[in-house]
Amino acid sequence: MIALGLEGSANKIGIGIISHAPSKPPVILANLRHTYNSPPGEGFLPKDTALHHRAWVVRLIKQAIRQARITIPDIDCICYTKGPGMGAPLQSVALAARTCALLWDKPLVGVNHCVGHIEMGRSITGAENPVVLYVSGGNTQVIAYSANRYRIFGETLDIAIGNCIDRFARTLMIPNDPFPGYNVEQLAKKGRHFVELPYAVKGMDASFSGILAAADVLAKGLDESLPEEKRLRTEEGELVTREDLCFSLQETIYAMLVEITERAMAHVGSKQVLVVGGVGSNERLQQMMGMMARDRGGSVFATDERFCIDNGIMIAHAGLLEFQTGVATKLEDSTCTQRFRTDEVYVGWRE
Amino acid sequence: MAPETIEPTAPPLRAPSPPPTDRPLHTLPAPFTSSNLEVLTQGAEALVYKSVFLTPHTPCVVKYRPPKPYRHPVLDRRLTKARLLAEARVLVRCKRDGVDVPGVLGADWEGGWLVLEWVEGKTVRGVLDGWAERGAGEKEGILGLMERVGLAVGRLHEIGVCHGDLTTSNLMVRVPEKKAEVQEQNDELEGDIVLIDFGLASHSTQNLQDEDRAVDLYVLERAFAATHPKAEPLFKDVLSAYGESFKGARAVLKKLEDVRLRGRKRSMLG
Missing domain, CATH: 3.30.200.20 (Phosphorylase Kinase; domain 1)
Structure with a gap:
């Protein structure tokens, strides 16, 4: 069976085509993505992002079908992101999905974005029943599977971790291309001094907004036009750099993520961790997670940017899994929603 | 928006190999060997x-x-x-x-x-798992246990302490001493509740907010829901015992309703 997947919950539009055959691993026929980047110091606005998606959706679908060497009748269903995400971009992509479904007379499947990430991560890495850390610009959740639901054990109490990093990048006027987190990571590699920031873990939940506020205050002390005595210094008296702040921010917030993940692993007795979502492509986070897992006698599974970062394949994959259990979304129900909890989805395709 | 070339991404060949899993031995500090x-x-x-x-x-x-x-x-x-x-x-x-x-x-x-x-006994989690396996019967025993859990948490909050990681693994049922030798299955529902693992606890005589207490209850509620689908309905009995346990407990329960709604991306319908 072949599914076409359309993803556009944030600033990336992704089109993927996947093929499932019984008792064989899924085959990826096409995986295309285009990203809308805003200028440094700014975030992406919903209306501009929706315009971007509208401008790209037709040519991406055409190119994906060409690249997959399939014809329209080969497609069994059209999967799209129902939520969660930004309203305007979600709507523009849902509209495209409905149009294709009517035009080609195909069934529709509305997919939960988070479940898409989890299923793609499981399929790519072969992790069977891991604790999942889902970290991106809009989501921060620690998830474990139990009785046909992906249950949320821990999550952020305020902003998502990716949002914290992106906004700190804006404070320092770090470019948004290819994505702010990548640029922060590159700067952090050159950081030498650890500046103390708040550390906010509550049980299996975490909070990032206070850390962002504290980091923003510290960043003011970097200004070169300040008099010497007012500039931010380490305890040893050395000047703190942008690199040091990026390093300290990463060290602090990733330590929090690893801690809440470790707590969830200890609680459910699992030894596997799967890291998904855009922030999951951060090498330092993967390394820290690996050290934690090794100490527990377990292992960490992570994917590269093709599957970590939002893509159409994961929507096609999760949608097709659901479609094979006999579930499809009626046209009149093919809405999208900004709020769609991971644990609302009935996972009928797992034991 | 200038059209750019779209780079096709190739299908993956194989999963990235997980890092080595041989566990290093922790050496304990003196005086322990x-x-x-x-x-x-x-x-x-x-x-x-x-x-x-x-x-x-x-x-x-x-x-x-x-x-x-x-x-x-x-x-x-x-x-x-x-x-x-x-x-x-x-x-x-x-x-x-x-x-x-x-x-x-x-x-x-x-x-x-x-x-x-040392506390001799089982965790509430272990007791609940055992109870669920035995067919989730023994109504009286399990309700009594839930009541004692609610009272124990209430007493903790009354003296101004928040646990910070209140899960079913951090609540123990102490084996009644005289029965430690000959233990029957139902006995494990009888013992006293002992709270353990205060690694994330906080204490304050004045400033302990209902908010923090409510978050404690919320964490426990989710631990019930996440680990024991069959035990989930029992949590209301924990709460009703908690509500009677100290002056101000009702206000915490009210706050708990706010905390529940605050979980991110929760459905607007409830």
């Missing part, structure tokens, strides 16, 4: 060992927080010291004010260890 220790659990924070204290017949728990290799050393020392001291102080206060917790026998925050009294 590995010979008289038996590992009980590896929690998220600490390794918990069973050992003896002063006499060979007095069992005790050694809770060791090894340095976390993934954490920056400065952050690691700060967290270990703050948490170990906070835990010891809260335990002492609970013991003094009549909350059933293991007592502190010794501590070293530089070395990262804490020696605690």
Whole structure:
């Protein structure tokens, strides 16, 4: 069976085509993505992002079908992101999905974005029943599977971790291309001094907004036009750099993520961790997670940017899994929603 | 928007290989040697060992927080010291004010260890799992247990302590002493509730907010829902016992409703 997947919950539009055959691993026929980047110091606005998606959706679908060497009748269903995400971009992509479904007379499947990430991560890495850390610009959740639901054990109490990093990048006027987190990571590699920031873990939940506020205050002390005595210094008296702040921010917030993940692993007795979502492509986070897992006698599974970062394949994959259990979304129900909890989805395709 | 070339991404060949999993042996700081220790659990924070204290017949728990290799050393020392001291102080206060917790026998925050009294019994999680396996019957026994859980948490909150990681694994049911030898299945529903693992606890005489208490309950509620689908409906009995346990408990329950709604991306319908 072949599914076409359309993803556009944030600033990336992704089109993927996947093929499932019984008792064989899924085959990826096409995986295309285009990203809308805003200028440094700014975030992406919903209306501009929706315009971007509208401008790209037709040519991406055409190119994906060409690249997959399939014809329209080969497609069994059209999967799209129902939520969660930004309203305007979600709507523009849902509209495209409905149009294709009517035009080609195909069934529709509305997919939960988070479940898409989890299923793609499981399929790519072969992790069977891991604790999942889902970290991106809009989501921060620690998830474990139990009785046909992906249950949320821990999550952020305020902003998502990716949002914290992106906004700190804006404070320092770090470019948004290819994505702010990548640029922060590159700067952090050159950081030498650890500046103390708040550390906010509550049980299996975490909070990032206070850390962002504290980091923003510290960043003011970097200004070169300040008099010497007012500039931010380490305890040893050395000047703190942008690199040091990026390093300290990463060290602090990733330590929090690893801690809440470790707590969830200890609680459910699992030894596997799967890291998904855009922030999951951060090498330092993967390394820290690996050290934690090794100490527990377990292992960490992570994917590269093709599957970590939002893509159409994961929507096609999760949608097709659901479609094979006999579930499809009626046209009149093919809405999208900004709020769609991971644990609302009935996972009928797992034991 | 200028059209750009779209780079096609190739299908993956194979999964990235997980890192090696051979576990390094933690060496314990003096005065402990590995010979008289038996590992009980590896929690998220600490390794918990069973050992003896002063006499060979007095069992005790050694809770060791090894340095976390993934954490920056400065952050690691700060967290270990703050948490170990906070835990010891809260335990002492609970013991003094009549909350059933293991007592502190010794501590070293530089070395990262804490020696605690031994509690003979099972975790509530283990008891609930056993109960669910036996067919989720024994209504009276299980409801009594839930009531005692609610009262124990209420007493803790009454004296101004928040647990911070209130899960079913951190609640124990003490084996009634005289029956320790001949134990029947139903006995495990009978014992006293002992609260353990105060690693994330906080204490304050004035400033303890209903918010923090409500978050404690919320964490426990989710632990019930996440680990034991069959035990989920029992949580309302915990709450109703909690509501009667101290003055101000009703206000916490009211706050709990707000906390529940605050979970991110929760459906607008409830």
